[in-house]
Amino acid sequence: MSLVTDADKPTLYKRIRADIEKRILTGEWPPGHRIPFEHELVARYGCSRMTVNKALSELAQADLIERRRRAGSFVRRPQHQSAVLKIADIRAEITALGRSYGYELIGRKLRAATAADRDRLGVKKAGKVVAITCRHSADKVPFAVEDRLIDLSSVPDAATADFSREPPGSWLLHHVPWTEAEHTISAIVADDRTAEALDIAVGAPCLVIDRYTWRSARTITAVRLLYPGDSHRLVARFKGG
């Protein structure tokens, strides 16, 4: 089931931060929701105010919450900042935009890792892998196609998971905590297969995100996402100085 991300013995402020983060990410506390006041959290966790303040300050720095004097702290709406880097879950991304989410499993294969699979996952030896192809749509319009490889030696449960209804990204997010990820963003032009899946013209531009995820030096999954390049845009907003 869902595990706490911090491994052994999370410090108190990290636990507080993780608790709040979880409620925000699961949607239990939606955008606009007022999270408990510092003094309430102090009472709940039985610690000093500086400790909860540190947790809340970090959440504010990560733009997950907004803090307003006298008013309290509020869950922010879908993070710009997250858009490029932190969004591991397209379903969350789309629903956060207030659009209806659609999902369709195109293909799923369980196989012994081929040389290409091992190369893609960046491992020398790998037993079995699951290869998944699926499509995400927003308001019935194709939003992205996903081509994913999961290393079963890292995530054995994925062999039996039912990806026909739940997108693999969401499943992984709730079953496997990750510690490191890398995104590579590039552009390609659509080939026949891509064009058909995204309902765009052959030769149309596509934005590509390749994402690799590890947990403590162990590869979990490699995924390639293709977005229509002229309609979809990844926005990242952040603060300087």
Add this chain to the structure above:
Amino acid sequence: MSLVTDADKPTLYKRIRADIEKRILTGEWPPGHRIPFEHELVARYGCSRMTVNKALSELAQADLIERRRRAGSFVRRPQHQSAVLKIADIRAEITALGRSYGYELIGRKLRAATAADRDRLGVKKAGKVVAITCRHSADKVPFAVEDRLIDLSSVPDAATADFSREPPGSWLLHHVPWTEAEHTISAIVADDRTAEALDIAVGAPCLVIDRYTWRSARTITAVRLLYPGDSHRLVARFKGG
């Protein structure tokens, strides 16, 4: 000249953070450099350890420095994480990759803002603007073409700056502190003009980064960067949990 970013009366920990950040960004403290120990900063600023700790913690959270127990705090090398989001300066990006940087001014125009200019800068009224087109190359190979608009009402000095040798991005970075920026990443296919500038085929995929920069709600510049989509890749690496 270069101003402190925080406006009126920065709090102490912010001043400490800004001081260190400045030295890192200017290169005075290069990657690997050990920044002063907490107790040294405590002595220098005459404050408690918690105050410098807060400043350093935030810098660590922003991945500008790395903190190692017993060893100290060190300037990190050009952030992966920065690659997509924070890099305002292509020259720095290229030299950080260990490649030789080349720059070429293609065009520069000073004009009263047109409707299109105002729209692009997101302002209602604007006096004059400078429009700059230039090309960046790495190891003599076209790396990106830049198409930039600078609002002269925000940055009057830009009217007389010499962009024939210094790229506008670098110039701005050293002359105008920004407080907010937004990146939009998309993909297009190269038209004739782009194809020629980047030395690629017409119809080849291009990665597009549109970047808008503000200083306290005041637009500074809007820039569009075009990268060859199949050769250049933007990498963002980061930690979870």
Add this chain to the structure above:
DNA sequence: TACGATTATATGTCTAGACATATAAGTCAA
């Protein structure tokens, strides 16, 4: 009713301590 002054309150910053913990560096023996 509308507006201006006052007040209560939640966050923002800071202090002077404390103990925990990872680890670089030094020490010593095999």
Add this chain to the structure above:
DNA sequence: TTGACTTATATGTCTAGACATATAATCGTA
């Protein structure tokens, strides 16, 4: 020289307070 053990030290976390400050809410007045 190498490996195991010890020690010193910088960071990591935490406390129980303090005062500052922005502002939502209230109250009073025109």
